[in-house]
Amino acid sequence: MAINKSVGSAQEALAGVADGATVMISGFGGAGFPNTLIKALRDRAPKDLTLIVNSATHRLSFTHELIDAGMVRKVVCSAARGRDKGLSPFEQLWKDGKIELVCLPQGTLAEAIRAGGAGIPAFFTPVGFATDLTKGKEVRVFNGREHVLEHALTADLAIIRADTSDRYGNLTFRYTQANFGPAMATAAKLAVAEVRLINDEPTPHDKVQLPGIYVDRVLVAPEIKP
């Protein structure tokens, strides 16, 4: 049967997502947040999720709504700081011991996801050595410098935002929209992209930024912002 990754609704896009899932969510600085899919995930309301996301608190992403709704038991991120002086709902949950938080240097987070999709179970990096974020982690010296062992990250679901797709799931991204999206799609069992447009014609090979073999479902969704 001819491949067609397009799905008709956000519900369909997330079919099969279960309690306890590990979910990667793309986006950085206002670009590439899959806000339609985040909202659909909130409506589907699976429990005990682990989120892998660069910023758990960005004002232009709906990620915090998943946390505020009590659906999340663990967050792996590089930024968990609430925006106000007082405690955010996330910070309150963390303080009360109701949510687990793993903070990683952003490049370690990105590389752990890349490694997860590339068959590398763990890697040594000089970043984070002798800091609070690598306490207890194995250290080895290479070329006279200390490196820390970090483990790859994989997920059950990745939700990402791209610009265009074709029926094969070949994705293009606008400007800085890509950020964590391509790596996350490679590291998840189920990768779902929301896009501005699905083209009838296949995307020219030299315009494809993420091959469709990494993408399972594509949903057309206008970009929504909080």
Add this chain to the structure above:
Amino acid sequence: MKLNRSQMVWRAAQDIGDGWLVNLGIGLPVAVADHIPQGLDVFFHSENGVVGVGPLATGNSADTDLVDAGSRTITLRTGASIVDSAWSFGMIRGGHIDVTVLGAFEVAENGDLANWDMKVPHKGPLVGGAMDLAAAAKSVWIVMEHNTRSGGPRVVKQCTLPLTAPRCVKRIYTDLAVMEIGPPGVIVHEIVEGVSREELQQRSGANLTFAPGCKVLAAPPLADVEA
């Protein structure tokens, strides 16, 4: 005369080299881009994947898909390119950034940097790319006020706040002095007029040595930027 914040970043900008790839930290350091000497061809890197950040976007040219690490809408310079996060941090970790200019809470005399965690109780951690840049850029320069608001030193013997990376800082630009971290510790290369060596030492937590050619730190008049 102590420098204002614009003059501090101006001074750091004068040391940027032609053809360099430069990463500027969020906050005061991004203003370094406004003071690059004429005639230099410099590329600015933003950790979300931009190689060749141009001036901030204004009005209709602002596009929310084209942002920098501080979520500001930007433009691209000619010759720019954009990569994804894994590649962007590979660029940082792989030593392809010639210099990163960052802010700091404390710098120790051995180059230890503390610039990510103020230890505010129960506020969630926010590290972003700070550790990657500090640990892996070819050179790490710090722009910061010489003293804290309460008058305490920021150039210290040993950091009291959590480290971002050990032994990484090469230069420090403050409102009072330009310093280098070298084998003997903190070496002062320039000091503003009206501040004696004794006063600078007294306002520092680390032992200072003064370079043989220690000069006056001066900058052109510039309007101060918002703190």
